[in-house]
Amino acid sequence: MNENRQLTPPPEGREQLPELLQAWQGESHNLLQILIEVQQRYRSIDRETVAWLAQQLRLSPLQIDGVIDFYSFLHPDDPGQFRLLISDNIIEQLQGSRALAERLASRLGVTVGGAVRADARLSIDYTSCIGMSDQGPALLVNGWTIPALTTARIDQIAELVEEGRELTAWPQELFRVAPGVRRSDLLLATEHPDGAALTALLRDGGAALLQQLEQSGLRGRGGAGFKTALKWKLCRDAAASSPNQRVVVCNADEGEPGTFKDRLLLQEYADRMFDGMTLCAGIIGASTGFVYLRGEYRYLLEPLRQELARRREVGLLGAALHDRLGFAFDIEIHLGAGAYICGEESALLESLEGKRGHPRNRPPFPVTRGYRGYPTVINNVETFVAAAMIAVHGAEWFCRVGSAASSGTKLLSISGDCARPGIYEYPYGVTLQQLLEECGAVDPQAVQVAGAAGRMVPARDFGRRIAFEDLATGGSLMIFNQQRDLLAVVRNFADFFAHESCGFCTPCRVGTTLIQRGIAKLQADQGSAEDLEHLRQLAGVMRRTSHCGLGTTATVALLDLLEQFAHVTHQVAQRPFGPAFDLDSALQEARESGEAHATEQQGG
Ligand SMILES: Cc1cc2nc3c(=O)[nH]c(=O)nc-3n(C[C@H](O)[C@H](O)[C@H](O)COP(=O)(O)O)c2cc1C
Ligand code: SF4
Numbered sequence: 001m002n003e004n005r006q007l008t009p010p011p012e013g014r015e016q017l018p019e020l021l022q023a024w025q026g027e028s029h030n031l032l033q034i035l036i037e038v039q040q041r042y043r044s045i046d047r048e049t050v051a052w053l054a055q056q057l058r059l060s061p062l063q064i065d066g067v068i069d070f071y072s073f074l075h076p077d078d079p080g081q082f083r084l085l086i087s088d089n090i091i092e093q094l095q096g097s098r099a100l101a102e103r104l105a106s107r108l109g110v111t112v113g114g115a116v117r118a119d120a121r122l123s124i125d126y127t128s129c130i131g132m133s134d135q136g137p138a139l140l141v142n143g144w145t146i147p148a149l150t151t152a153r154i155d156q157i158a159e160l161v162e163e164g165r166e167l168t169a170w171p172q173e174l175f176r177v178a179p180g181v182r183r184s185d186l187l188l189a190t191e192h193p194d195g196a197a198l199t200a201l202l203r204d205g206g207a208a209l210l211q212q213l214e215q216s217g218l219r220g221r222g223g224a225g226f227k228t229a230l231k232w233k234l235c236r237d238a239a240a241s242s243p244n245q246r247v248v249v250c251n252a253d254e255g256e257p258g259t260f261k262d263r264l265l266l267q268e269y270a271d272r273m274f275d276g277m278t279l280c281a282g283i284i285g286a287s288t289g290f291v292y293l294r295g296e297y298r299y300l301l302e303p304l305r306q307e308l309a310r311r312r313e314v315g316l317l318g319a320a321l322h323d324r325l326g327f328a329f330d331i332e333i334h335l336g337a338g339a340y341i342c343g344e345e346s347a348l349l350e351s352l353e354g355k356r357g358h359p360r361n362r363p364p365f366p367v368t369r370g371y372r373g374y375p376t377v378i379n380n381v382e383t384f385v386a387a388a389m390i391a392v393h394g395a396e397w398f399c400r401v402g403s404a405a406s407s408g409t410k411l412l413s414i415s416g417d418c419a420r421p422g423i424y425e426y427p428y429g430v431t432l433q434q435l436l437e438e439c440g441a442v443d444p445q446a447v448q449v450a451g452a453a454g455r456m457v458p459a460r461d462f463g464r465r466i467a468f469e470d471l472a473t474g475g476s477l478m479i480f481n482q483q484r485d486l487l488a489v490v491r492n493f494a495d496f497f498a499h500e501s502c503g504f505c506t507p508c509r510v511g512t513t514l515i516q517r518g519i520a521k522l523q524a525d526q527g528s529a530e531d532l533e534h535l536r537q538l539a540g541v542m543r544r545t546s547h548c549g550l551g552t553t554a555t556v557a558l559l560d561l562l563e564q565f566a567h568v569t570h571q572v573a574q575r576p577f578g579p580a581f582d583l584d585s586a587l588q589e590a591r592e593s594g595e596a597h598a599t600e601q602q603g604g
Contacts, residue, residue: 007056008052008055008056010049010052011046011048011049011051011052014042014048014049014052016041017038017049017052017053020034020037020038020041021034021053021056021057023037024037026056026057027057028057028058028059028354029352029353029354029372030354031053031057031059031064031067031354031355032067032071032334032335032337032351032354032355033334033335033354034053034057034354035053035064035067035068035074035337036073036074036295036335036337038053039073039074039075040143043078043079043080043081044075044076044077044078044079045068045074045075045076046076047076050064050065050068050076066356067354067355067356070339070356070357070502071295071336071337071338071339071357072127072128072337072338072339073143073295073337073338074337074338077116078116078120079116079122079123080116080117080120080121080122080123081120081121081122081161081164082121082122082123082141082142082161083122083123083125083140083141083142084104084122084123084124084125084139084140084141084157084161085124085125085126085127085130085139085140085141086098086100086101086104086112086124086125086126086127086137086139087126087127087128087129087130087132087133087136087137087138087139087140088126088127088128088129088492088495088496089128089129089130089133089136089257089258089492090257090258090478090488090489090492090493091133091136091258091415091416091478092129092132092133092136092137092138093492094416094417094484095136095137096137097136097137097149100137100149100150100151100154101124101126103151103154103155104124104154104157104158105124107154107155107158108121108122108124108158108161108162110122110123110124111124112124112125112126113125113126121161121162121164122161127140127296127338128255128257128338128340128496128499128500129255129256129257129258129259129496130145130296131254131259131260131262131263131294131296131297132145132147132177132260133257133258133260133413133415133416133421133478134180134260134413134414134415134421134422134423135147135148135177135178135180135421136148136149136415137149139157140296140298141157141167142167143295143298144167144175144298144299145175145177145296145297145298145299146174146175147176147177147178153174156171156174157174175299177263177267177299179264179267179268179423180260180264180421180422180423181264181422181423181425182414182420182422182423182424182438182439183423183424183425183426183438184425185401185409185425185426185427186389186397186398186400186401186408186409186425186427187382187385187386187389187408187409187411187425188269188411188425189425190389190393192271192272192275192388192389192392194271194314194316195271195275195311195314195316196275196388196391196392197275197276197278197279197387197388197389197391197392198275198278198279198282198316198321198324198325199392200279200391200392201279201282201283201325201391202324202325204391206282206283209279209283209391210229210232210233210236210283211229212390212391212394212395213228213229213232213387213390213391213395214227214229214230214233214395215395215399216229216390216394216395216398216399216407216408217395217398217399217405217406217407217408218383218386218387218390218398218407218408219406219468220379220380220383221380221381221382221383221386221410221411221474221475222251222343222379222380222382222383222474223256223380223450223472223473223474224549225468225472228379228383228386228387231367231377231379232280232283232284232377234365234367234368235284235367235368235375235376235377236283236284236285238367238368238375239368239375240285240374240375241374244285244286244287244327244328245287245374245375246281246284246285246286246287246374246375246376246377247286247288247289247290247370247371247372247374247375247376247377248277248280248281248284248286248288248289248290248329248331248376248377249289249290249291249292249348249349249352249366249370249371249376249377249378249379250273250277250289250290250291250292250378250379250380250381250384251292251343251345251348251378251379251380251381252266252291252292252293252294252297252381253292253293253294253336253340253342253343253348254294254297254343254381255294255296255340255342255343256340256343256450256451256452256453256454256474256475256476257451257452257476257478257493257496258413258415258416258448258451258452258476258477258478259413259451259474259475259476260413260415260423261382261411261412261413261423261475262380262381262382262475263297263300264411264423265381265382265385265411266293266297266300266304266381267300267303269385270303270304270307271307271311272384272385272388272389273291273381273384273385273388274307274308274311274316274317274331275316275384275388276379276383276384276385276386276387276388277289277291277331277384278316278317278321278329278331279387279388279391280377280379280384280387281327281329282325282327282329284375284377285327286329286377287327287328287329287330288329288330288332288371288374289329289330289331289332290331290332290333290334290352290371291304291331291332291333291334292334292336292342292348292351292352293333293334293335293336294335294336294343295335295336295337295338296336296338298335301333301335304333305333308331308333312330317329317330317331318330334351334352336351339351339357339500339502340496340500340550341357341358341359341500341501341502341548341550342357344357344359344548344549344550345366345378346359346360346362346366346548347359347360347502347548348378349366349370349371349376349378352371353371353372356502357502358502358504359502359504359547359548359550366378380474382411382475386398386408401427401428402427402428402429402467403428403429403465403467403469404469405467405468405469406428406429406467406468406469407428408427408428409425409426409427409428410425410426410427410428410466410473410475411423411424411425411475412424412425412426412435412466412473412475412476412477413475413476413477414435414439414477414479415477415478415479416441416477416478416479416480417441417442417443417444417479417480417481417484418436418439418440418441418442418444418479419439419440419441419442420438420439420440421439422439424438424439426466428465428466428467428468429465429466429467430465430466431462431463431464431465431466432447432449432457432461432462432463432464432465432466432471432477433462433463435466435477436462436479439479441479441481442481443481443482444459444462444479444480444481444482445458445459445480445481445482445484445486446458446459446479446480446484446486446489446565447462447477447478447479447480448476448477448478448479448480448489448557449466449471449473449476449477450471450472450473450474450476451473451474451476451478452492452493452496452497452554452557453549453550453553453554453556453557454473454476454553454556454557455471455556455557455560456486456489456490456556456557456560456561456564456565457471457560457564458564458565461564486561486565486568487519487522487523487561487568487569488523489557489561490519490557490558490561491516491519491520491523493554493557493558494512494515494516494519494554494558495516497512497515497516497550497554498512498513498515498516500550501550501551501554502550504547505545505546505547505548505551507541507542507545507546507547507551508542508546508547508548508550508551508554511538511541511542511546511551511554511555512542512551512554514538515535515538515539515542515554515555515558518531518534518535518538519535519558522569522572527569527572527575528572528575528576529572529573529574529575529576530576531572532562532569532572532573535555535558535562536559536562538555539555539558539559542554542555543555
């Protein structure tokens with residue numbers, strides 16, 4: 001905290017603000033975390049609070065408003081004692097989430113997406129996928145996850161809300177998230193003693209372990225597949241202002257619809273993830289680490305902090321680590337606040353610095369200029385877990401399975417029309433067909449690989465493999481059977497992207513909305529060949545000119561639908577031109593209301 005700062009008293013009724021500010025060192029780069037905590041404490045971030053924070057942090061109120069406005073979980077107004085957010089993932093929609101949301105709303109006398117109830121008890125809205133589609137439908141209540149929703153659970157929640165009972169007094173059973181593991185392989189089935197990667201570091205040294213990592217061929221598990229050893233080496237070799245001024249960031253944002261495999265690692269294998277991060281710090285020369293945990297996984301925050309505290313106590317982190325291994329490194333957890341774009345690494349860095357999550361221009365890349373200008377390694381949760389285990393068991397162990405360009409295994413989040421949704425660890429190279437058989441898919445029509453931003457694969461291609469050289473994925477596989485309306489599926493994705501576009505560049509900001517409207521027109525059976533062509537062209541422009549990966553991949557599934565599932569839009573393609581609205585029925589409505597009016601007049 002800047003000692004010269006003038007501490008003006010906080011607004012009335014908000015006496016704990018100075019304490020909250022102090023907990024984050026009163027630093028403006030911790031603004032997002034401060035705002036999240038202010039809201040948790042006071043339910044909203046009102047004008048007086050913004051003005052007070054602006055003064056304390058030497059920011060303009062407009063800057064703070066800009067941050068509040070950017071993150072969908074932050075709000076200036078009171079959303080009521082209970083803010084209920086229903087996950088609007090397509091899988092959960094198909095499982096009846098919307099009917100459950102309507103039931104909850106009608107029991108509580110509000111509308112979904114509508115105003116706060118007059119007695120300020122509650123509000124209900126939809127939110128993007130909350131990482132529970134293997135045990136959905138699911139919702140968040142004041143940020144806490146309730147999975148496995150049924151009508152009985154919805155009625156129980158309605159009663160608890162109506163009673164106004166504090167969340168801490170709700171039955172804990174409601175909040176139980178199952179690990180959801182269906183198949184274990186290299187990573188999940190192998191023992192990893194506490195701090196084993198650091199023992200290996202002490203024994204073999206950083207250079208030797210980096211070589212092992214290189215030989216293992218480990219590539220990033222977050223989607224893009226960049227070689228991990230190369231990333232670490234680039235960061236180690238980047239000029240830093242002092243030897244240990246590098247930063248390690250774990251990307252635990254897991255926002256891709258249909259992905260939930262990092263949830264398992266964070267919930268059950270956090271020691272390995274922290275081990276991998278600390279190993280990375282030892283190799284590259286970093287003293288600071290962050291886990292960027294998606295706000296939707298708020299329920300994991302305390303257990304993760306407890307694990308960090310335990311590691312400090314046993315000498316695996318913090319000052320005690322220095323005595324043992326000769327370098328000091330510690331890890332802080334930052335929460336996200338409901339913005340999918342913050343999974344993109346440069347947007348994540350902006351968010352870590354307390355700002356709106358707009359993706360940066362690159363170069364410079366994070367390895368040379370990352371968090372607050374320091375060279376930074378950003379890796380996915382699973383990548384850190386794999387790196388820790390390679391340090392212990394060696395490159396050969398890891399390369400025993402997988403394919404030529406994709407060594408090791410991949411954790412896959414499988415959901416949708418199958419008997420056994422959940423997390424499957426498979427060697428790279430597994431075919432979709434094998435996966436579909438294992439998870440009990442019946443009559444699958446399509447598999448959406450890699451989330452809303454990924455490929456929609458038809459049944460004739462189920463021989464294709466999960467691998468960087470074929471179907472690359474961060475881990476999401478959503479299965480749709482023959483009865484499913486694939487146009488409704490891509491509409492859900494289009495809604496998602498229109499909502500999640502950060503608005504920074506025009507092709508994506510405008511394009512995602514136009515795509516959404518175009519698909520709506522097809523759904524209303526008013527589309528034509530001209531509309532299909534327009535959608536294709538628009539998708540091409542977005543792919544070529546968007547600033548970041550969100551805009552460039554937002555139409556992949558739509559294009560696959562048009563190319564690979566031509567029967568879905570076959571009839572539309574036969575129509576040369578279709579108006580955006582139905583003139584006949586509009587005229588019919590006008591005629592009917594005119595007739596009704598005339599009858600009224602005559603009657604009067
Ligand atoms: C829109 C968008 C969202 C992303 N979301 C995530 C995410 O939630 N988790 C993740 O690990 N990587 C995500 N990525 C990829 C990251 O930018 C980055 O490549 C990754 O964190 C690097 O780690 P890795 O090399 O271990 O995969 C996203 C990328 C884009 C374009
Ligand atoms: S492509 Fe979309 S998400 Fe990415 S910077 Fe542009 S507007 Fe933002």
